[in-house]
Amino acid sequence: xxxxxxxxxxxxxxxxxxxxxxxxxxxxxxxxxxxxxxxxxxxxxxxxxxxxxxxxxxxxxxxxxxxxxxxxxxxxxxxxxxxxxxxxxxxxxxxxxxxxxxxxxxxxxxxxxxxxxxxxxxxxxxxxxxxxxxxxxxxxxxxxxxxxxxxxxxxxxxxxxxxxxxxxxxxxxxxxxxxxxxxxxxxxxxxxxxxxxxxxxxxxxxxxxxxxxxxxxxxxxxxxxx
Numbered sequence: 430x431x432x433x434x435x436x437x438x439x440x441x442x443x444x445x446x447x448x449x450x451x452x453x454x455x456x457x458x459x460x461x462x463x464x465x466x467x468x469x470x471x472x473x474x475x476x477x478x479x480x481x482x483x484x485x486x487x488x489x490x491x492x493x494x495x496x497x498x499x500x501x502x503x504x505x506x507x508x509x510x511x512x513x514x515x516x517x518x519x520x521x522x523x524x525x526x527x528x529x530x531x532x533x534x535x536x537x538x539x540x541x542x543x544x545x546x547x548x549x550x551x552x553x554x555x556x557x558x559x560x561x562x563x564x565x566x567x568x569x570x571x572x573x574x575x576x577x578x579x580x581x582x583x584x585x586x587x588x589x590x591x592x593x594x595x596x597x598x599x600x601x602x603x604x605x606x607x608x609x610x611x612x613x614x615x616x617x618x619x620x621x622x623x624x625x626x627x628x629x630x631x632x633x634x635x636x637x638x639x640x641x642x643x644x645x646x647x648x649x650x651x652x653x654x655x
Contacts, residue, residue, distance in 0.1 A: 441485030447518060447569065453478050453487045454618060456496045458594045465494060471594075472573050475620055476548060479571055518542075526550030526575065536560065542567045547575030547622065555580045557632035561611040568615050572596065572622035579615060579626035584633040586612040587626060593619040600626040610634065 454475060461471040474490045481487045491497040521540025524531045527548045534555035541563045545552045547570075554568060557580050570577040570591065581587055584607065589600025596619035605612075611634060615626045 441483065441488065443484050445481055445484050445487050449484060449487060450478055450481065453481075453491055456491050456494060458618070458620075459496060460491075460494050461594060472620060475571075475573055475618075479546060520544040520569070524552050524554060526552045534558070538562055539566050541565065542569065544568075545570045545577045545579075545617075547572045547577045549574045551575055552577045553580075554578070555629070556585075556613065557582050557629040561585075561634060564609065564611055566611060566613045568613065568617075568626075570615060570617035570619075570624045572617075572619040572624050574620075575622045577617075577619075577622075577624045579613075579624075580629040580632075581613050581626065582632045582634045583628040583630055585610050585628075587628065588612065588614045589616075589626060590614065591617040591619070591624060593624075595621045597623040597625070599624070601628060603628055 457466065457471055457474050457478070460466045466474070477490055478487060481490075488497070520542045522533070522543045524533055524543065524545045526546070527550055530551045530553070531547075532553045532555075533543075534553065534557075536558050537560065539556055539559040539561055543554065543566070545554060545568060552570075552572075552575070554577070556566075568579060570579070581603070583603070584605050585603065586605045587600060587603035589598070589602065591598045591600075598617075598619045600615050613626075615624070617624060
């Protein structure tokens, strides 16, 4: 037991989760709205939150704010946040634009989780011709004095769960009629910037029914081989 106590990492050394980053970002957003932080201070701290790796690094950004010292239960999950199941915590792909632009488009394989960061820059993520190996795709978007533009095929389901602080967060919700169609979740924040997700008309995931049939055939072959 003594050895375990000696080797166990302190809470401040634990790796920070997306939920913990969101909690710190919410505190900073409230501090900006209350006038406790200037716009420049807020942008600088949010940028630091995005780079933070541990719980201790996150706490530094709210140490001088009253919300950090209030006792009480942690925030409850957002009522419309979906349960994304197998979507991993760590991103399969990072799309970063800092005083620049970054683009993902054309025929490419979309991972289960994509993180997009536009800081004084622009990010374009175009899934209209992408290959979907997974039914659920999460795009975590952060726009600080920048823009994140997301385009999806018109026959997928599209959900939005983020918000804006002196910025614009707009997601055109879609409900696909195909039960096997991919579901794209767009989450995050727009701080003095914009996040926009819309369908690209005329673009569809053409192999949805083929993919369903391949799954059925594979299950049948597996069953017959046994």
